[in-house]
Amino acid sequence: MPCALCGDIIPTDVARCPACGAWARRRDFRAIGMAVFMLLGFNAFVALGCGLSLVRLQEPLRLATRDTYDAAVTARALAPYCDVFLVCGVLAGITGLLYLAWLWRAHRQSGPHRYGRAWVLLGWVTPVVNLWLPARIVYDVWLGSGRPLRPAERHAAALVVAAWWSSVLLGAGLARVFTGLGVQSLAEARFCVHVGVAAAACQALAAASCMATVFHITRRQLDGA
Known part of the structure; x- marks a missing residue:
């Protein structure tokens, strides 16, 4: 397989790259980081x-009046976006x-860490705790790397992590609200589109901020290896 650091071909029975000397564990960690980074970019x-497409729907609704507004047509136009948000959630x-x-x-x-390693997983599934602990763990890992x-730099890291986690919570909440809103009136349709745009923007910001955490933590750990 090719080395993730220098690109040289490494035999499967060799623990270190013959060209740059990178350990297999280090190669694997960088490979996982790159895979996560690319998926987050997608x-x-x-x-x-999705957000840009929803923005384009704002202009027809802005020009519409109570007499020209058609709730059925608007509902059909917005229905695919509910599916898009569902796909985004699965992805x-x-x-x-x-x-x-x-x-x-x-x-x-x-390291060192304020929370044990088990909380890396439990922090995401424990009610109430999962509203803040994942961000705290990522921040601690960032500080303890390299x-x-x-x-x-500590303030910048805290800002990136806070932006990421706030966007995750807002994006998930707004997407759920968007799928439950009605469009029986023109005002409801306009509000629904605005919520959808905000949800898409938060999700895009969450993914971009998470990419930053993955990039910096992976780089710091590889530089310090």
Whole structure:
């Protein structure tokens, strides 16, 4: 298989790359990070495309009046976006499983940590706790990877993690609200489209911010290896 660091071909029975000396564990961790990074990028593009498409629906609704508005036509136009948000949720779940595999290894290779390794998984499924603990764990892994961060770098890392987790919660909540809204009146249709745009924007921002956490944590751990 090719080395993830230098591209040289490594025999399957060799633990280190003959060209750059990278360990197989290091290669595998970078490979998982790259896979998560690309999947997150795909998530971001899908959400961004959905949001831009919804923005285009705002103009006809802005020009419509009570007399010209057709609720049935608007409902048919918005129905596919409910399916898109469902697909985005499924894709985010698949990406999340791979992200947890990456985070599990990143947590093991960094430290010290305020929370034990079991919370890397339990923090996502424990009620109430899962509203804040995943972000805290990612931030701790970021701080514990590589060299100590300067105060400005710590603040930047905290800002990225906060943007990521806030966008995740808002995006999930707004998408759920969007799928439950009605469009019987013109005002309801306009509000529904605005909520959909906000949900897509939050999901795109969440994916982009998560890409930043994966990139920086993976780079710091590889540089410190």
